[in-house]
Amino acid sequence: MSVQRGQQVLELAKVCRTFGDGATSVAALRDVDLTIDAGEFVAVMGPSGSGKSSLLALSGGLDRPTSGGIFVESTPLADLGLNELARLRRRAVGYVFQDFNLVPTLTAAENVALPLELDGTPSREAYRQAREAMDLVGIPELANRFMDEMSGGQQQRVAIARAIIGERRLILADEPTGALDSTTGQGVMEVLRSRADAGAAVMLVTHEARHAAWADRVVFIRDGRIVDQAAAMHDPAMLLAQAGF
């Protein structure tokens, strides 16, 4: 991957997002500061309605903040027009939606190849990379299936393959393990972890502590604010001593 480890891929500075106005307005995010480096895997946890999906949507350029700045590889998203934003999303940002968002009239492999094709990669090459991404998430056999021929868990993995295809430097995943059994869920964590180890910045929204534990850093969000962060200690001796052994 072309990105250097440690380089800042995502930055949110004093980001606020308010929906509606007046008495019924909802502050989904308030004064959020967050940076994610290349090679870093960050998990976001928080109660339902705390602003996790809003945080991801803003980071991926799917939504605009009410105030504050969002930078992807130092580019302020506010400076990008809709076309440029769409291009950035196809090239640099992989997004796994809570509800998959796959195109029903395309096969699984075509869905996965779509962002590359839209960006001008020749169809053959895009398809080859799609098969590769599908191998990585463990669904090589689903290439020619349509959405209505797959289970929720299978569709979810297609969505993940689509998010990691190409050289995505920022991967955003909103509860990608929701429809998966625990073994498959762990497989998804392995894929996200390996993307981060290869240099991508990864942000995962999850309510499962077991999955969040794969991240380098866990960010806790509540009522639209980041209230805490946890980073691993990587000191097994101390940790086992603390476990009472």
Add this chain to the structure above:
Amino acid sequence: MSIRHSLLALLQDQPRYGYQLRVEFESRTGATWPLNIGQVYTTLDRLERDGLVQNDGDDGEGHVIYSITPEGSLAVRSWFDAPVERNNPPRNELAIKLALAVTLPGVDVAAIIQAQRVASIRALQDYTKVRRDTAANQRPADTAWLLVLDSLIFQTEAEVRWLDLCEARMVQQAEAAKSQSARQQSTGVTSEEVRRAEARR
């Protein structure tokens, strides 16, 4: 954790001396429970006193060899047969702490829960990392260690889920209390009056 039974189980395998028992125990459990050599000798003394092991004397290199007796084998057998008693590991300090916290005025229970959640997730991150590294270059001897790690991961995960539940309960209670006081305000009845009315019933 029963050092007594663990040492017996190792002697069931073959006769050994104190230091060997310690090394063997640590390698089989992935050094999860560092055993103090003094503990090993005291335990061997007691086992000998109780007739569960016998002292076979010096091996010629200054090591005192112990072997298991028939009574000892029986004890190992019943240890493996019986489930571990529930109250054995968890004198659950966290549960006790939270139970006290919710009953004491002026204690910020939400903050206690969140601090604990951060600590638990951090531990979970570490276990997961160690597990990932171990599994990535797994040697046959790591099987037992991976089992121990899995157990720690499941326990910690359960702890986090339990914390989530505690928090949800508190939110529910707070909301119930709020709507109750709102109801009372809207009827113009104070909570003191409600209490007195209830006491009269």
